[in-house]
Amino acid sequence: MTSPDPTLPAALRRWSRLRRARFPVLAGGALVLLLALAGAQFMEPSEPEPVGGPPMMRRLTEAQYRAIIADIFGPQVPVTGRFEKAVRVGGMIAIGTGSAGISPFAIEQYDASAQGIAAAVMSPSRRNRYLTCGPSDVRRFDQPCATQFLNQNGRLLFRRALTPAETNKYVGLARRATGQLGNFHRGLELSLYTMLIAPDFLFRIEHAKPGLDGRPGELDAYSRASRIAFFLTGSTPDDALLRAAEQGELDRPGGVERQAERLMATPRYEQAVRSFFADMMQFDRFGDLSKDPAIYPAFNSDLAEDAQEQTLRTVVEHLVTKRGDYRDLFTTRDTFLTRSLGVVYRTPVPQRGEWVPATFAPSAHRAGIQSQVAFLSLHSHPGRTSPTLRGYAVRQIFLCQDVPDPPATVNFTAIEASAHRPNVTARDRIFQHATDASCAGCHKVMDPLGLTLENYDGLGTFRQRENGALIDTSGSLDGTDFDTTDGLANALHDHPETPRCVAERMYKAAVGRDITWNERYYLDWLIGRFAADDYRIPDLMRRIVTSAEFFATTRPVMPGTLVRADARTIAGDRL
Incomplete structure (x- = not known):
């Protein structure tokens, strides 16, 4: 018996074996016809015709700003300004950048950052790294050198070649500053500073x-x-x-x-994956996270940083290095630990100050990134857990499901008062959620998820009792019941919205906006291809960036939608 053609789809190979076993006398011509007809069902569906969306003006995020400065001038150049709180839209800062303006505080901080960066680049100890020319007398202006330096760096900062008018403007500013300050390098510094506060740098302006x-x-x-x-x-x-x-x-x-x-x-791709998942998992909120030191003495800023890094290392190792199934992030036991994290996980880590790979045993009850310290501590109160916050986070972050905010009249006094009473668990405290009609509608989709995570305290340490009482961790997710954290992990893995959510979020983050009505066909196609690619994130990102829809547009940006800082006025104040 001849082997089936290895180039045939797996389903056709199975059909071919079945045909030889059950229909040995089928004519060759009929077989060819049947294979051709069957093969049509397994052809990859083509991308829908592009429909596009509006070009965007997107403000740089803090991570992007810092990455750009490091890529162009090197990581040794400091960014000294503070960044105001980012706008989160549709669960992502990357989407909120399309609607974020610039406040007076932000302008002041951009100004401070620009001054510090330009001064560092043009400092005597560093400028030879960036400037390969210059006048013999520093008091004279060297136009060819200034033009070369400003065109080269302006092209990288503005993400396009400077127009002749822009070149003349920035070179002219450097000339005037050299004349007034008596120093060529100070003139270039002022012109570079002006570029760093220009809207063409601070905003990604699409044409x-x-x-x-x-x-x-x-x-x-x-x-x-x-x-x-x-x-x-x-x-x-x-x-x-x-x-x-x-x-x-x-x-x-x-x-x-x-x-x-x-x-x-390149290594920069790994950083992009890290940035996406840090945004998706709301790690920017760690800047405001606090824990009661009397209850959680192990918590400090170093532990908070390690917790975030642990999850991001897990994500990159599984999705990029191993090219694993995205859904397995919710069931994987493989991770990385430091000694400080080992204390919380009750897992010895012999090396101090180093990251070591680790695999949790089934008895450790640590399956998936939702069971890691970063997620558990971020979605808890300073002194106790919160099944509601954790359940809400699972719905919002991993399933892209919106849950309404609580009404302003909610009274939390009863829950707070009984937080540490003997034999009272979180399930007892939030019983009112299931009995009060104004609460039950929303809490029935959040609390059953968060109650299963009650085996972890407000920092993320595993426990079996609260206030002396055994914790009941039974819960459910959209018709799937479970009574352990492993059961929740498997339910998240198998939920149809889990891969759909990340694919939708990734496309929206890539284009910086919500999808248009007609783009829903493209999104359905993209999610179908994600499934066909075994839910591999690199393949999903490659499909997005190489699709016609990624670059399609509908209408130009309307005038007046960008709040501009007058760079010339600000620069003039420095002369």
Whole structure:
């Protein structure tokens, strides 16, 4: 018996074996016809026709700002300004950047950061790293050198080549500053500072080409490069990607694919994955997290940093290094630990100050990232757990399901008063949620999830009793009942909204907005391909960045939607 063709889809190979066993006399021509008809069912569905959305103006996030400065000038250049609290829309800061303006406080901080960066770059100990030319007399202005320096760095900061008018403006500013300050390097410093407070740097301003014959438009080459870079690296386009935009490579077949493969093979891709999941899991909130030191003496800022890093290392190892199934993040027992985390997990870590790989035993009750300290401590109160907060977080973060905020008249006194009474558990305290009609509607979808996580205290340490009483961890998720944290892990793994949520969030974060009504067909196709690719995140990201929909546009940005800081006025104050 001949073996089935290994190039056939698995389902067809199985059918072929079955056919030979049950229909040995089937004519060869009929077999070819049947295989052709069956093969049509297994052809990969093509991407829907692009419909697009509006080009965006997106304010840089703090992580992107810092990454850009490190990529262009090096990690040794400090960013001294403070960043105001980010706007979160649809569960993601990356989506909120499309609607965030600039407050007076933010302008002051951008100004402080720009001054510090420009001064560091042009300092006597550093400027030779960035400046390969200059006048013999520092009091004289060297126009060719200034033009070279400002064009080179402006191209990276603005993510496009400077226009002739912009070159003249920044070179002219450096000339005037050199004359007034008597120092060529101080002149370049002021001009660089002015670039760093320009809207073209602080905002990712997209430009589009109109479509023909009623078809959607598409982003221009530089805007394409910017979307690709921030999605796949979390930072500004590098020189190679900008050259690809300038030379038209991104408009030719295979051009985007080649750049995507190149960027995904660099360490910067790993950083982009980390940034996405840190945003999705709301790790920015750790800056405001506090714990009662009398109840949780192990908690401090170092532990908070280690907790975040543990989850991100787990994510990257599983999704990028091992190219694992995204859903397995909720059941994996493999992770990384430090000694301080080992105290919370009650797992000895011999090396001080080092990360070590670890695999939790089944008896440790640590399956999935939702059982790790970062998630558990972030979604708890300073002095106790909160089944409601944890259940809400599971719904919102991992399943993209909105739950209404509580009414303003809610009275938390009874819950607070009984928090540490003997033989009282969280299930007893929140009994009112199930009996009060104004509470029950929302709490019935949150509390059953959070109550299963009550085996972990407000820091994330495993426990079996609270206030002396045995904890009942029975719960349910959309019709699936369980009574252990492992049961919750399996329910999250198998829930159909789990992969749909991350795919939807990833696309929205990539384009910086909610989907348009007509994009729902594209999203359905994308989620279907995610499943066909065994839920691998790198494949999902590659499909997004190489799809026509990623660059399609509908209408230009309306004038007046960008709050501009007048860079020339601010710069003039420094002269």
